[in-house]
Structure formats: C-alpha cells, structure tokens
Amino acid sequence: MKAIVQDTYGSADVLGMEDVDMPVIGDDDVLVRVRAASLHVGDWHVMTGRPYLMRAMGFGLRAPGTRVRGTDVAGVVEATGRGVTRFRPGDEVFGTCDGSLAEYARAGQDGLAPKPARLTFEQAAAVPVSALAALQALRDAGGVRAGQKVLVIGASGGVGTFAVQLAKAFGAEVTGVCGTTALDLVRSIGADHVVDYTREDFAATGVRHDLIVDTAGNRPLSHLRRALTPRGTLVIVGAEGGGRWLGGTDRQLRALLLSPFVGQRLRGLISKGNREDLALLGELVGAGTVTPVVDRTYALADAAEAIRYLHRGHTRGKVVVTP
Missing domain, CATH: 3.90.180.10 (Medium-chain alcohol dehydrogenases, catalytic domain)
Structure with a gap:
C-alpha cells in the first residue's frame, strides 16, 4: 500500500x-x-x-x-x-x-x-483528536455548567471550532477569540460574541469569564487571569511556543504550580482517547449539535x-x- x-x-x-x-x-x-x-x-x-x-x-x-x-x-x-x-x-x-x-x-x-x-x-x-480535546477541556478539566460565561481562545482552529460548539451544547454563553477573517465563521458555529484579537484585547473589555479554554498557546498566565472571574477556571490546551526542550509545556507546568496559591483554578490538559467519549461525539455530530x-x-x-x-x-x- x-x-x-x-x-x-x-x-x-x-x-x-x-x-x-x-x-x-x-x-x-x-x-x-x-x-x-x-x-x-x-x-x-x-x-x-x-x-x-x-x-x-x-x-x-x-x-x-x-x-x-x-x-x-x-x-x-x-x-x-x-x-x-x-x-x-x-x-x-x-x-x-x-x-x-x-x-x-x-x-x-x-x-x-x-x-x-x-x-x-x-x-x-x-x-477524533481535536473534538476529544475540546470535550475533555470543557467537561473534565473545566467543569463547564449551563449559564457560565466561556471564552475560547483560538476559536477558529481545529480544537477551537469544536470547543465553541460543545460549550454551546452545554448551555454556556460563549465568546470566541479569533482573527479578522474568521469572525463570520466563529459566529456561524454558535458563538454569542466574537473578539478580533488583532483589534481588541479580550482581557481589557471588562468582561470576566467563568471558564477560559486557551488553544492558542502563547499568552502569559497573568494576561489570561485578568479575563477570569475570581473563582474562574483556565484550561490550557496544547503546548505551543517555548524552547526546544519543553516547548510550551512549561506554561502548563507554571499554571499547575501557581493554582494552589490563587483563587482561580489553572489547569493544563492532556486529552486521552476513549470509547465512551468517541461514542458521545458521534452522537452529537450525528444529531447535528456539532458540525x-x-x-x-x-x-x-x-x-x-x-x-x-x-x-x-x-x-x-x-x-x-x-x-
């Protein structure tokens, strides 16, 4: 072959x-x-x-x-x-x-x-891989609940497009962060609000979110925390940027080390495939809830x-x- x-x-x-x-x-x-x-x-x-x-x-x-x-x-x-x-x-x-x-x-x-x-x-x-990461970031690491304000950074990417739709399926109010050319796409998949990161800083809008799912991988923790509520949760998906040895995993490690000392929950994510979650995703996409x-x-x-x-x-x- x-x-x-x-x-x-x-x-x-x-x-x-x-x-x-x-x-x-x-x-x-x-x-x-x-x-x-x-x-x-x-x-x-x-x-x-x-x-x-x-x-x-x-x-x-x-x-x-x-x-x-x-x-x-x-x-x-x-x-x-x-x-x-x-x-x-x-x-x-x-x-x-x-x-x-x-x-x-x-x-x-x-x-x-x-x-x-x-x-x-x-x-x-x-x-499979991207939707599993989005699902587990929201549900398992993030503990998403209906009515929460959820911010998805990198909302037009592979994981981000699933995270926006899944957060809506969980009943959240979703804001997607993306570039100018992707604004219409992110709106079309269900985001309630969109932020063009080339023109606006999501941490400077005054809106605080209960859960942030960061799939973009390069913003400082201090910047991300400014967009969280005092008891909010940050989930870092992936490990982009950084040096040759650790890449972006050092940012996840710093989040885990800092989390016990602040009111906010700061978490990394290593998603794992499993039969049950894949079946659930099959049901959601089969029903048209997620596309x-x-x-x-x-x-x-x-x-x-x-x-x-x-x-x-x-x-x-x-x-x-x-x-």
Whole structure:
C-alpha cells in the first residue's frame, strides 16, 4: 500500500510517499481502508521531534518510533481480528489509529466508533483528536455548567471550532477569540460574541469569564487571569511556543504550580482517547449539535504541504488528507 513515511526527525521535507507492507492486525484490532485522515498539531510535533521532551516520553530518541504518520481516520472496515465484536467488514467507522496517512491503517476496536451517516468521510476524520480535546477541556478539566460565561481562545482552529460548539451544547454563553477573517465563521458555529484579537484585547473589555479554554498557546498566565472571574477556571490546551526542550509545556507546568496559591483554578490538559467519549461525539455530530469544520482537503501525495499549511497557524477548522 501507499503511505506517508519518515525515517528521521525534521521539517515536512522528511516526509515521503512510499509503497510499504500492509498493517498486520492483532486479535483486538481492525484493519481500516482509509477514506480520509485529518491532521492536528501533534502530527507536527511528532514529525519534528520537538519539544525534545516528547522523545523521552516514548516517541523515539533519535528517530520516530513509527514510520507512518497520522492518527485521525475515517474509513471502511476491511478485516477484523478474532477478538473484535463491535465491527465487521463493510462498516463505516471513524476514530484514531496507527498511521492514518496511508491507504490502510490498523486501529484498536475501542479507538473506533460508527461513522454518523450525515457526515462525509472527510468530516468524520476531522472529529477524533481535536473534538476529544475540546470535550475533555470543557467537561473534565473545566467543569463547564449551563449559564457560565466561556471564552475560547483560538476559536477558529481545529480544537477551537469544536470547543465553541460543545460549550454551546452545554448551555454556556460563549465568546470566541479569533482573527479578522474568521469572525463570520466563529459566529456561524454558535458563538454569542466574537473578539478580533488583532483589534481588541479580550482581557481589557471588562468582561470576566467563568471558564477560559486557551488553544492558542502563547499568552502569559497573568494576561489570561485578568479575563477570569475570581473563582474562574483556565484550561490550557496544547503546548505551543517555548524552547526546544519543553516547548510550551512549561506554561502548563507554571499554571499547575501557581493554582494552589490563587483563587482561580489553572489547569493544563492532556486529552486521552476513549470509547465512551468517541461514542458521545458521534452522537452529537450525528444529531447535528456539532458540525466539523473542514478548511482544506489535500491528496495523500500532498501530505507534506498539508502539514506545512497546518503549521502556519491560520487554519479554519481542520485540514484533511484523502488517499
């Protein structure tokens, strides 16, 4: 099969399309014929090997531990292992897998859910990692409740577009922070208010929020805290910026260290995929409560350019790759 592979850390130039062996599935695995895959910022970090902390966490010290890139997937079940009870060949699925930038990918059955019929494969592939992060930031780390004022920073990005819609589904009053060209998009997905960060400082408006979900990754904690109520919660999603060793994780660490000494709750987020949350997201998108936003779609051969576009940081929703 054809797949996007890399043998060393580096820029998108290290990616290439090659013919490789088909994945071998275990007893609890599913072989998926990939119809679409989507990218998230973690793909960039795994590709570059930065921050270096990632290498020590098991991604490979000198070279990537796995050759084929990509995690988010939507496709059709081709085969199942002996222990798989939830799927059979021909089922349309979405979720997370090993190496989705390929014609076929291996996934654990608990990492997949039935694809909602109303979604295209491209839309379904846009859901898993980013929507899981948004859901867990709001519900688990943020404790969102109906009637709260929620601020989503980076509201037009992959996680941000899901966070805006999910916060509305939880009954919150939502303000989205984004650039000028994305204001209409953020309004269209349900934000009650929008702030153009190129023209206005959300911390200087006088409005204080019960919960801030920061997906943009570079503002000082002191600045973010000025937009919180005295007992509000800040959830930092992702770890952008910073140095080569820790990247932006140092900002999350500072938030955790400061939190016990202030009235506000300051938290980082490491989202984790699980069967229950993926099923819940499938229900929400299936009902039309949440709609994935797809910015651009690239062919598999152009995956390197897709990752370059993602890294520029001005995407509106998700970037999708199709074999």
